[in-house]
Amino acid sequence: MGQRFAWMLLMMILVFPAVCAAQEAEDHWFEVSALNPGLGAVPEEVERLTPRESIRSFFELAEKNDFAAAAHLLNLEDLSPQEQAAKGPELARQLASVLQHGEWVNISSLPARRDAMIDEGANQHPRAGEARRNLKLASLEANGQTYDIRLARYKAGDQQPVWLFMPDTLSVVPALYEAFGPAWVEPHIPERFKQPLGMLRLWEWLAIPLFIGMIGLLGFAVYSLTSLLARWLPAGVSSIFAGRVGMPLAFIVMSLVAQWTLGYVVSFSGAATTVFRILLALIMAWGLGLIALRFVDTILLKVTSRLVGEIDDTRHQDERRLLTTLYALRRTIILITVVIAAVYVLGNLSIFDSLGMTLLASASVLTVLVGIAGQAVLGNILASFQVALAKPVRIGDSVFFEGQWCYVEGIFYTFIRLRTWDERRLIVPVTYFISKPFENWSTKNAKMYRQFVLTLHLSADVQCLRDKFQELAKDEEGVIDHDRLLCYVTGQSADAQEITFYLMTPEPMSGWLAETNLRERMLAFVREQHPEWWPREVVVISHQDVARGHASGHR
Structure with missing residues (x-):
């Protein structure tokens, strides 16, 4: 009994892996009863054991216009044998045109293994080491629907498994041909110009520069008309806006006309079409975003038309707050435009499907590197939004920053531009600015106390000086709040006293002028009316010093 159980266990050990292997092998292809019996024997030039062989063979046969042989690379199981012979070559011709004009298929990126397995560790692909029985070559959009072009592995009886275009793909070929078939110009091109030359055909090397030149002339015409x-x-606002949108409007018109031309007039090969699709999508997103930005800039220019050249804290707080908010809105629109453009381009272009996961892996690495390298830029951008929202400073505020008295002239993405009193410009990174203490003299209003000091003799009459100061200050244009005029003795030495005069001014610049004017007028008053009040040094001479002096004279 024990010997029989041992034999059964041994048989299970030997048979079970074989059954599992057979089951696993069956999972690597689709079993069919027959492959295209209506097409007859498969020509020798048809190679279809691997995905790369199938696509390369299909394109080579299409270039030779041998669509009867190319039909053997289609799975026509949805057609009867009689229909396969009649419709197979036509479906192959239409599919070749769709692949030629619709999207660039990178043959070298397709698997060269029969089981389409991705090698372990190849660019850390998420499906590395996994055998596959169907692949997506491309995704094309027609009539508002997205269709996949797929290959699958089929096995009929004892024949070797082969890679063919799936029946689901062939069912949508007529609809895709309507959208991506040859345009109006192509049927009129002589056959000798349709020969391949590199990635393009001969006539395309001549037509593409002409196409770009004509689109460029159209853009120049739109720009000239807008100007x-x-x-x-x-x-006014309309003329300013029209003068600023000439270039983006020209690019938008160029993009629309180019897309219409590529859809109805002329069609290029997949490589050129893919490049044009990317460029036109970028141009469209850039043009629309730039027009929105120009619109905001025009409003900003209109609002600040009275402040140009004089953006300082003499303006009302509401005006300066509005100006700062508009600059923040401008930065927000730029950021939103960039995000929308990226989403639009990536959402409408399926280039990642055709170029494979390698490009995505490379993009991930590039994103990490750019993120590390761009930490300073990103920090400045976030700090700029922080300043725009919290408003510790506003455009036009008067600030005292690192020993410099400045006006905030502009708050941008990565830097703040400060205008000094002597018309110099300080460009300060936003993160550096907000990380340093600074005085904002315009937080509530621009009024500030100014002061100046006169050093006079101890005999100077302070009340006389106080009365004269108030008289002169009330006549000074840059002095306000006359009830807050002050004059006090703030220091004393053995020979002199320091008298400080305080005055209230509406803003820093006029305050500085008022301070200097009053200092000069008070000095003139002392010089003309009381010159004895100037500080002087007192020398005390004793009797012994006098006697010594006489004695020295007699000798």
Whole structure:
């Protein structure tokens, strides 16, 4: 009994792996009863054991216009044998045109293994080491629907498994051909110009520069017309806006006309079409975003038209707050535009599907590197938004920063521009600015106390000076709040006294002028009316010093 159980266990050990291997092998292809019986024998030039062989063979046969042989690379199981012979070559021709014009298929990126397995550790692919029985070559959009072009592995009887275009793909080929088939120009091109030359065909090397040149001339015409319109319009917001949107409007028109031309007039190979799709999507997103930005800039220019050249804290707080908010809105629109453009481009272009996961892995590494390298830039951008929201400073505020008296002239993404009193410009990174203490003299209002000191003799009459100071200060244009004028003795030495004069001014610049004017007028008053009040040194001479002096004279 024990010997029989041992034999059964041994048989299970030997048979079970074989059964599992057979089951696992069956999972690597689709079993079919027959492959395209209506097409006859498979020509020798048809290679279809690996995905790369199948696609390369399909394109080579299509270039030779041998669509009868190319039909053997289609799984026509949804057609009867009679229909396979009649419709197979036509489906192959239409599919070849779709792949040629719709999207660039990178043949070298396709698996060269029969089981389409991705090698272990290849670019850390998430499906590394996994055998596959179907692949997606491309995704194309037609009539508002997205369709996948797929290959699958099929096995009929004892024949070797082969890679063919799936029946689901072939069922949508007519619809895709309507969208991506040859355009109006291509049927009129002589066959000798349709020969391949590198990645493109011969006629495309001639037509693409002509196409780009014509689109460029159209853009120049739109730009010129917009500039002319800006000169015709009456001076104001409309003329300013028209003068600033000429270039983005020209690029938008160029993009729209180019897309219409590629869809209905002329169609290029997949490589050129993919490049044009990327560029046109970028141009469209950039143009629309730039027009929105120009619109905000025009409003900003209109609001600040009275402040140009004089952006300081003499303006009302509401005006300066509005100006700062508009600058923040401008930065927000730029950021939103960049995000929308990226989402638009990535959402409407399926280039990642055709270029494979390698590009995505490379993009991830590049993102990490850019993130590390761009920490300073990102920090400045976030700090800029912090300043825009919290408003510790506003455009036009008067600040005292690192020993410099400045006006905040502009708050940008990565830096703050300060205008000093002597018309110099300080460019300060935003993170550095907010990390350092600074005085904002315009937080509530621009008024500030100014003071100056006169050093006079101890005999100077302080009340006389106080009365004269108040008289002169009330006549000074840059002095306000006359009830807050002050004059006090703030220091004393053996020979002199320091008298400090205080005055209230509406803002720093006029305050500085008022301070200097009053100092000069008070000095003139002392010089003209009381010169005896100037500080002087007192020398005390004793009798012994006098006697010594006489004695020295007699000798």
